[in-house]
Amino acid sequence: MSIRTVQQLIPARQVSDGAGVKIKRSLGLSQQLRLDPFLMLDCFGSDEASDYIAGFPAHPHRGFETVTYMLHGHMLHQDHMGNKGHLKSGGVQWMTAGRGIIHSEMPQQESGLMQGFQLWLNLPAAEKMKAAAYVDMAPEQIPQAALADGGQVKVIAGRFQAGEMALDGAIRGLSTDPQFYDLHLLAGQQVSLSLPADYNALLYAYEGSVELPAGQQAASIAVHHAAILGQGDRVQIKALTDTKAIVLAGKPIGEPVVQYGPFVMNTPDEIEQAIRDYQAGKLTGDQPLQAIQI
Template sequence: MTARSIKQLIPSRQVSDGAGVKIQRSLGLTQQLRLDPFLMLDCFGSDQASDYLAGFPAHPHRGFETVTYMLHGHMLHEDHMGNKGHLKSGGVQWMTAGRGIIHSEMPQQESGLMQGFQLWLNLPAAEKMKDAAYVDIAPEDIPVLQLDAGHQVKVIAGQFRSEQHQLDGAIRGLSTDPQYYDLHLVAGQSLHIELPEDYQALVYPYEQAVTILHGDTSSKVPMHQAAVLTAGSTLQVQADQDSKLLVLAGKPIGEPVAQYGPFVMNTSEEIEQAIRDYQTGTLTGDKPLQSIQI
């Protein structure tokens, strides 16, 4: 059993996306700040309507998956096939762009707090041109585990494992086997998590800092910084105050990445083809979106 430690800290930086939505971006700030298979991690959160009301009008994607996790608020997804999905507090939308999708994500509130995350998850070359798909996961369909020490774990994807507990998430069976947990930690208590040793992994505290314990040493992860972890089969995390954080892990794809905005392929030639397909209206092909079965 090898404990993971911190390899790199990536502070988030405020950027704007969509029609001017203010977000905190850590992973994906530059093309060098990726963690195969993860391409980007955005945290959005504001109670100022002017920071989010413009939303994300219709835009394309190809070659990867987007995972939107809404902590607070209400967004509406609409796509080129006429599908609609309401993403509300505590819910998740898992969308596979595949060969192409054109969609919008627009706020359905005019005031109040809107907070959540969007993760971009890469697809291997063999899957980049498959049919697009998406699923809306209601809050009540996300498994939650209450631990003896008072900690809480929401398992969005993968399989959570600790010394005494195991719980399957809402999404499983993908080729990159993503592990996506939302942990709520109690002050002064630590938590041991088991992770596949050869998977890339990171933690992202979004309420208060946390500490990674590694043998006799410890390293603090400030709030809104992504801590890329070393290889290992276990992670021990502790909170000095009640804290909330994401834990992400996934099987590396190990292929070249070529990206131009919302298109993520393996070569520059494939990117040029994606741009041509979008310009000529053939990005999405002629097949309808398929629903993923949970």
């Protein structure tokens, strides 16, 4: 078994998106800061209403998937077909934009903490124009378990394996086979988890800090830093403090990526077509939204 080491550290930088929501972005800060199949990783978190109250009014997407993991707070999702979904603390929405979707994500609170993640996950060319689909998962639908030496893991997608322990996530069977774990570790705790050797992977600490191998030494991963991991079939994590971190991994697509704002395709011509379709009101093709099976 080979241990993955830290290849690159990406400190998250504060940016604003939507109608002025303040977020911390790591993946996606530039076209060079991606990790196939992951396009963007945003962490939002504030107890100041002015940082999030304007939300994300109606906007389009085509060609990829969005995953919203709400740690604290309450957001209302609405789409062009009139569907509504309430995303509350501990819940997840997994949305496949496919050919096209127009939706909004608006806070349903005027005070208090709103915290979570949004991940953009690319689709292969053969799936970019498929029908849009999504699933809203309540907290109780997300598998979780206590770890051997304390702490716990929530498995949003994929299959978590650590020693004798194995736990299947809520989402499985997608072409990029995404792995999405939320780890809560105690200070000094060590975890060794398995990942497919040929998948790209990263760890993002959103509370506390961890230590990961980095060649012959160890690297300390501070809060709000994304650690891009090298190849290998095992990840060794040591919590330096009580820590919360997400681990992401996925099968690389290996295709060209051309992005223009909310459209992610393979060629400039496809981007121009997406813009024309949106301007003509044909982005979604009036397709019905399908339900992702979990």
